[in-house]
């Protein structure tokens with residue numbers, strides 16, 4: 001059975017010219033799961049699937065570049081003339097319920113604050129030590145090193161097709177090697193230009209270089225590396241070339257609509 005990754009956006013913490021921030025759609029024949037939904041990714045999502053029928057949305061962390069279009073999706077689910085026939089499962093990291101309560105309080109007008117998101121989302125915090133069965137996908141988590149609590153996400157499709165590993169936002173001191181081991185597709189962030197690598201101490205840096213991203217994919221034994229979370233102002237072609245010095249497999253630049261299918 002085939003699994004498909006569709007990139008919804010791959011820009012770092014600023015939308016680019018023509019592309020939004022983090023968002024990834026993982027699809028099987030029976031299930032669509034979205035990992036992160038940053039600014040300007042709902043528009044891309046609509047090109048590929050019905051936003052009313054998502055199996056789930058899972059958020060790696062609560063930085064705006066990974067979750068802002070949850071607010072846009074909330075309005076689409078609430079007001080689009082074609083109404084959803086059920087609420088959309090929304091899995092948020094620990095602390096996410098309180099976070100979305102506060103956001104709902106700011107935006108609510110016609111609704112009680114605690115109904116703002118709950119009207120359209122079945123919203124729950126995931127346990128990062130556990131896993132989620134989302135249709136025919138099993139999702140698990142590992143903590144990253146970032147400026148707020150953040151979790152890398154591994155997606156295991158039922159069957160033998162191979163797993164997808166998404167680093168979310170992370171510095172190089174996160175211990176993701178075991179978590180990533182054996183994954184077939186690695187979506188790795190590469191926000192840090194190599195020249196800026198040493199501006200922050202290794203242990204507290206919250207983003208990877210392209211070489212560090214490529215090392216993670218190589219050590220995992222992955223076939224495909226998708227490089228993401230890059231500012232266009234930093235010229236992603238440099239990062240792609242640097243990654244290619246380390247990783248022998250296929251390297252894909254995460255841009256809206258980029259697709260990888262595997263089985």
Ligand SMILES: [Zn+2]
Pocket residue numbers: 061063146169
């Ligand atoms: Zn972040």
Ligand SMILES: [Zn+2]
Pocket residue numbers: 012013022063065066169229
């Ligand atoms: Zn980010």
